[in-house]
Amino acid sequence: MRKLVYLAAGTGVLALTLSLTFRAPSAQQAPAPVADTLPAPFLSASDTARLMGPRQPIFFRHDIHAGQYKIQCQYCHYTVAVSSEPGIPSVQTCMGCHMVIGGSDSGAKIEIKKVRAAWNDKKPMEWVRVHTLGRFAHFPHSRHIKAMGPNACATCHGDVTRMPQVFQVNKINNMGFCIGCHVERKINRDCTACHY
Numbered sequence: 001m002r003k004l005v006y007l008a009a010g011t012g013v014l015a016l017t018l019s020l021t022f023r024a025p026s027a028q029q030a031p032a033p034v035a036d037t038l039p040a041p042f043l044s045a046s047d048t049a050r051l052m053g054p055r056q057p058i059f060f061r062h063d064i065h066a067g068q069y070k071i072q073c074q075y076c077h078y079t080v081a082v083s084s085e086p087g088i089p090s091v092q093t094c095m096g097c098h099m100v101i102g103g104s105d106s107g108a109k110i111e112i113k114k115v116r117a118a119w120n121d122k123k124p125m126e127w128v129r130v131h132t133l134g135r136f137a138h139f140p141h142s143r144h145i146k147a148m149g150p151n152a153c154a155t156c157h158g159d160v161t162r163m164p165q166v167f168q169v170n171k172i173n174n175m176g177f178c179i180g181c182h183v184e185r186k187i188n189r190d191c192t193a194c195h196y
């Protein structure tokens with residue numbers, strides 16, 4: 001078991017501690033289910049340095065979008081079921097909501113201004129990648145989603161709906177992660193299935 005503790009200090013008095021537990025990396029087990037009614041904790045961009053995962057140019061929060069507001073993964077990662085690449089949403093997708101939604105507190109307002117600035121300047125957002133396989137290995141998302149279902153994301157990515165900042169839960173760059181599940185489920189293990 002790995003234990004992560006997010007500390008979010010709003011004021012000196014109010015300190016909110018959210019503790020999430022994930023199972024140790026294992027190919028076939030999804031993370032333990034978590035209560036669905038938990039609102040995302042209060043955090044601001046100054047908290048990002050102590051969160052797991054790389055810091056992003058805009059503090060975009062999955063725990064708010066996919067967690068609290070329950071926006072479907074495929075609304076943004078729109079090609080995950082039809083292509084190798086899941087797709088990263090364009091600024092236009094964000095503006096579908098943020099033309100109107102400006103943020104309910106000062107921290108959110110500052111970050112949403114950055115989204116609007118990117119839109120006005122016609123600049124793409126340069127997200128830092130969290131998962132990257134070596135170029136000699138290929139991972140087709142659509143094959144997995146078709147076989148494992150649209151909610152399979154957590155099997156490999158952990159419970160992203162509770163992540164203020166995305167981090168890697170499984171060692172995807174270790175071939176054992178892939179092979180373990182392929183053995184378990186009797187799936188193709190020819191070298192050329194993944195290396196070509």
Ligand code: HEC
Nearest residue numbers: 059060071089093094097101103104105107108111112115
């Ligand atoms: C379907 C609607 C929707 C879409 C699409 C959407 N957002 Fe949001 N976003 C929200 C809502 C709702 C909030 C919460 C606003 C609040 O109450 O502060 C939010 C909050 C935010 C915040 C502030 C988070 C914080 O610190 O509180 C940022 C930054 C943000 N969104 C960026 C983005 C980016 C970047 C995209 C595109 C990749 C995007 N959003 C797409 C609805 C959306």
Ligand code: HEC
Nearest residue numbers: 065066071072073076127128129130131153157160161166
């Ligand atoms: C409102 C749009 C939006 C929704 C909804 C959304 N995502 Fe994302 N996702 C993004 C954006 C933008 C990034 C790139 C920035 C980042 O890494 O936070 C991203 C990044 C990721 C990454 C890391 C990609 C990498 O670089 O390796 C994973 C994994 C991910 N999302 C999974 C999910 C899952 C699972 C869901 C549903 C539970 C989901 N996302 C819902 C917009 C969204």
Ligand code: HEC
Nearest residue numbers: 073077080086129131132133139144150152153155156172
């Ligand atoms: C069987 C494991 C597995 C499942 C299931 C899975 N992913 Fe992934 N995901 C990966 C791996 C491996 C990578 C790295 C791929 C690469 O670098 O080519 C990745 C990368 C990503 C990225 C980054 C892509 C980019 O271009 O930056 C996003 C976003 C993502 N996954 C979203 C999702 C979503 C959403 C789901 C569920 C609908 C999902 N994944 C299901 C293993 C998985």
Ligand code: HEC
Nearest residue numbers: 027028138139143144147155172177178181187188193194
């Ligand atoms: C949790 C289980 C699981 C994990 C982890 C997993 N896979 Fe798979 N993989 C599957 C399933 C299920 C299929 C679908 C087989 C089908 O289409 O019937 C599949 C199919 C594939 C295929 C198509 C094989 C063929 O028949 O040609 C490739 C390629 C592949 N996976 C690569 C990978 C890589 C690379 C990784 C690691 C980064 C990985 N997989 C991790 C379950 C998994």
Ligand code: HEC
Nearest residue numbers: 132133134137172173174175178179182189190191193194
């Ligand atoms: C299910 C997918 C899959 C299959 C099947 C597979 N590999 Fe891999 N392999 C990977 C992934 C994923 C990596 C890690 C890529 C990375 O570094 O990002 C990897 C890494 C490697 C590496 C580099 C090892 C290292 O330590 O960096 C070698 C060599 C390799 N594989 C050889 C093979 C051979 C030989 C076979 C057949 C016996 C095979 N692979 C079958 C997915 C697979």
